[in-house]
Amino acid sequence: FFTPQLERLYATEELLSAFDVDTMAPEALLWQTGYLTFHGQRRIGARIEYELGYPNLEVAYSLNDALLKGLMGDPSLAEQVTLSAYEALVRADTTLLRHHLERLYASIPHDWYRKNPITHYEGYWASVFYSHLAALGLELIAEDVTNHGCIDLTVKLPERIYLFEFKVVPDEPEGQALAQLLAKGYAEKYRGGGLPVHLVGIEFSKRARNVVAVDAVTG
Numbered sequence: 245f246f247t248p249q250l251e252r253l254y255a256t257e258e259l260l261s262a263f264d265v266d267t268m269a270p271e272a273l274l275w276q277t278g279y280l281t282f283h284g285q286r287r288i289g290a291r292i293e294y295e296l297g298y299p300n301l302e303v304a305y306s307l308n309d310a311l312l313k314g315l316m317g318d319p320s321l322a323e324q325v326t327l328s329a330y331e332a333l334v335r336a337d338t339t340l341l342r343h344h345l346e347r348l349y350a351s352i353p354h355d356w357y358r359k360n361p362i363t364h365y366e367g368y369w370a371s372v373f374y375s376h377l378a379a380l381g382l383e384l385i386a387e388d389v390t391n392h393g394c395i396d397l398t399v400k401l402p403e404r405i406y407l408f409e410f411k412v413v414p415d416e417p418e419g420q421a422l423a424q425l426l427a428k429g430y431a432e433k434y435r436g437g438g439l440p441v442h443l444v445g446i447e448f449s450k451r452a453r454n455v456v457a458v459d460a461v462t463g
Contacts, residue, residue, distance in 0.1 A: 245270045247311065247371040247378075248386030248397065250304075253280065253296040260294065271296060279307045301381055308378035315372065316351050325351065326379050333401060336442060342458035345446070348376060349454045369448045370396060370410045392428040404440045407431065407463075411447045417457030421445025431463030 253271045260275055262268050274280045275296055284295040298304040312326065313319040325348045332341040349372070374397060378384055388395040388407075399406040407430050411421040422445030425431070431441045440462055447457040 245371070246367040247308070248374045248384075250274070250280065250307070251297055251384070251386050252283070254293050255296060256291055256293055258291075274307075279303055304378055305381040308375040311375045312372075312379050315375070316348075318351065321351055322376075322379075326376055329376060330380050330382075333399065333406065334403070336404060336440070336462075338444070338458055338460045341444075342455060345373075345455045345458065348372070349448075352453075369412065369446075373397070373408070373410070373446070388433075390428070390430055390433045392430070395425075395430050395433075398434075404442060405434050405437070406442045406444055407434070409443075409445050411445070413447050413449055413456065415449055415451045415456075417447045417449075417459075419445070419447075419457070419459060421447050421457070422459040422461065426461070426463075435463070 255269070255271050255275070259269055260272050262272050263276075265273075271280065279298070280296040281299040282294055283297045286293055286295075298307070309322075309326075313322045316322045316325075325344065328340070328344045328347075331337075332344050349369075352372070374384065374386060377397075377399060383400040385398040385400075386396075388398040395407050396410050397408040399408065407425060409421040409425045409430075411418070411424075413420070422443060425443040425445055431443055434441045443461050443463050445457070445459045446455060447459075448454070449456040
């Protein structure tokens with residue numbers, strides 16, 4: 245499941261009414277357990293579609309904290325890597341951020357990848373990255389819309405703003421992630437706000453199962 249979608253999901257009444265745990269959709273389970281709530285509705289023909297999202301920041305933090313600890317399999321390690329992420333972002337230290345991410349992804353058990361093509365999908369890498377930042381209770385905007393496309397992830401701190409783009413490469417870094425941020429002019433949306441805007445392109449290797457590039461510029 246692409247966890248950034250938890251900020252805004254759409255579901256029908258039929259989907260949300262499902263109670264069979266073996267076949268229940270994630271959004272139905274999360275709504276029934278209170279992790280998601282109604283943010284609106286619209287009628288499409290004869291059916292009603294509901295917009296779902298987190299009830300508040302505290303719930304977003306709680307759910308993603310649980311997801312991260314479950315994914316990493318070591319709650320104490322999850323706490324450590326989460327705190328080091330915040331330190332890297334506050335200091336705008338790209339080297340520290342890369343070391344942090346390498347440690348984060350290296351901590352995921354190799355059993356997660358066996359007979360599983362999950363590492364081929366950008367959504368998997370982005371989900372892990374999103375959930376571990378959401379576990380900090382930071383202000384995040386997934387698939388942040390601009391007039392030229394969508395920024396994969398925007399992170400707002402009191403002292404600076406980060407725009408992240410993710411790419412999956414077969415092996416070696418290709419520079420595509422940062423190139424897209426620059427080519428699309430994504431920083432324009434946040435210029436003029438008085439805060440530095442950092443564009444960060446992150447590339448993941450299918451073979452290495454880890455980060456192979458963290459390229460950044462201040463826009």
